[in-house]
Amino acid sequence: MVEQVVVIGAGVYGAAVAAELARRGARVKVVDSGVPADGTSGATFAWTNSNGKQPRAYHDLNVAGMEAHRRLAHEVQGSDWYHEGGNLEWGGDDAEREQLRRKVDSVLACGYQARWLTRAEVLRIEPDLNPAELPADGIAYFPSEGWIEPARLIGHLLSTVDGERIWHDAVTGIDVSGGRVRSVRLASGRQLSADAVVNCAGPRAAEVAVLAGLELPMNNTRGVLIYTSPVAVSVARVVHAPRVHLRPDGGGRLLLHTHEVDDAADDGNGTVDQAAVEKVVEAGCALYPGIRGASVESVRVGERPIPSDGLPVLGRAPGLPNFHFAVSHSGVTLSLHAGARVAAEVMGEDWSAELAPFRFERL
Structure with a gap:
């Protein structure tokens, strides 16, 4: 019987898995x-979507993740960390427009909005956009997509966990005997007994897996996010x-990103080339002229956890049945739904039909 996790x-x-485990009666640390x-959760674009995600099982998992966010926001009074405003996208040249057309056709075939x-x-729904930056037509709108404020969601989820929370104490060892995890050792010298362990360590998930004698191949990438000061722009x-991706970020701030600025992050010290940051901000100002005059409050560099084939790693490990994974890119979209499925397996339920494409052993 699983009692201590x-x-x-x-x-x-981690917060989503812990909340579901606690709801099911486990004692959680x-x-x-x-x-x-x-x-990573503090440096993410936090876009909830299943926009062009393949294969179909991965698309469906993301759609279920979007619905889980919608459901939680409806159930929890004051849950204003969730914002379902939709997503606008358009191409800058013929190749990008054709790629977008194919993507729209693909998601429509799956029943996606x-x-x-x-x-x-x-301009009727985004009146502060610069008309000169918009094509006359061919702008894709995905109305069910949105974004969340991850820190606030995490805070809510952890508030529902009546268990021990141990911060600033890295995992340094995992004790295995008889084909099962028995305990987890921490840098402080503490040893935590465990009926089960869930690896939600994001970009450090491979390092945690090694401690349990498992090899998790990862292709992590950097993500650079630019946060503005508050601006009077709708x-x-x-x-x-x-030339720029952006969204609101609460308090009148905006969050800007491009894939190109990701490459401007220094591997060694986490700094970002200032010219690349200025280029993204300038593109944002061209799109929303009201941004001009805003300052850059912060630039954050996050590390995206991406398993080697790009798909999530979810559920129990073969040969070590009480060691479980919840690791993926698109973690914000997937966390509530996939985290609940992983927690259910920890507690003895079988979700093999849904999780089979995302098992650790495929790697």
């Missing part, structure tokens, strides 16, 4: 080498323009 990592996955949300808007229609949704 150690959850390693206090990001969105959540362990993190830092504090909640100070890793998407439609085409004209410039005039977009931005109500996620926007993917050709």
Whole structure:
């Protein structure tokens, strides 16, 4: 019988798994080498979507994740960390427009919400956009997508866990005998007995897996996010323009990103080339002229946890049945639903039909 569970990592996955385990009656200890949300979950675009995600099983998992966020926001009074404003996207050249057309056709075939808007229609819902930056038509709108404030979601989830929370204490060892995990050792010297362990360590998940004698191949990447000072600009949704991606970030701030600026992060010290930051900000100002005059409050570099084939790693490990994974890219979208499925397996339920494409052994 599973009674004591150690959850390693206090990001969105760790918080979601811990909350579901606690709801099911487990005694939970959540362990993190830092504090909640100070890793990847504190430096993420946090876009909830299943926009062009393949294969179909992965698409469906993301759709279920989006619904889980919608459901939780409806159930919890004051849950204003969830924002379902939709997502606008358009291409800058013929190749990008054709790629977008194929993506829209693909998601529509799956029953996913998407439609085409004209410039005039977009300006009715995003009036502060610069019309000169918009094509006359061919703008894709995905109305069920949105974004969340991860730190606030994590705070809510952990508030529901009546268990021990251990911060600033890294996992340094996992004791295995008889084909099962028996305990987790921490840098402080503490040893935590465990009927089960869930690896929610994000970009450090491979290091945790090694402690249990498992090899988890990962292809982590960097993500650079630019946060502005508060601006008097109406931005109500996620926007993917050709030269900049942006969304609101609460308190009147905006969050800007491009894949190009990710490459401007220094591997060694976490700094980002200032010219690359200025280029992204300038693109944001061209898109929303009201941004001009805003300052850059912070630039954060996060590390995205990406298993080697790009798909999540979820559920129990073969040969070590009380060691479980909850690791993926798109962790914000997936965390509530996938985390609940992993927690259910920890407690003895069988979700093989849904989790089979995402098992550790495929790698």
